[in-house]
Amino acid sequence: MKQLTLAPLPYAYDALEPVISKQIMELHHDKHHAAYVNAYNAAIEKEKTRDVMRDISFNYNGAIMHDLFWQNMRPAQENNLPPEGMFADWEKIKKEFTNAAVTVEGSGWAVVWQVDGELVVGQLEKHNLLGLNGAKPVLVLDVWEHAYYPQYLNNRAAYVEAWWQVVNWEEVEKRIR
Ligand code: MN
Secondary structure (H helix, E strand, C coil): CCCCCCCCCCCCCCCCCCCCCCHHHHHHHHHHHHHHHHHHHCCCCCEEEHHHHHHHHHHHHHHCCCCCCCCEEEEECCCCCCCCCCCHHHHHHHHHHHHHHHCCCCEEEEEEEEEEEEEEEEEECCCCEECCCEEEEEEEEEECCHHHHHHHHHHHHHHHHHHHHEEEEHHHHHHHH
């Protein structure tokens, strides 16, 4: 297994303000994302016991999910809607995704998966549980407390609602193709 490297953010730390603060982005990328990369790189050097395999799954998926997350955001825009035709029923998907994000138990992610050409909403607990094998994540939202707590406190719903302004739909469209 190859070592992972921590790619820099594709924009400045303050690029997503006011939706996501510079402080959150610095901590989230430089400390949390970096920790998953480093822990994965350490784990793959070890004998593959059950605990080590669990560490590999958790940290590998943690690292990859953050790469996707940074890339599927960009500076805020008002009325930031997906391209016409991306979703058959956008309002339904938005409602399901918001519900998925708000109801993750503990730490996790809301995800739009592409499964057999269809876009479906799901969740991940931690970074790696409840996944759909063979499905491709095309839009991901980190709802771990480290992603919003310093700015939104316990109001995860407000974070999710504001987050739609920074979704990079062009990137999502590229993933779907
Ligand atoms: Mn995170």
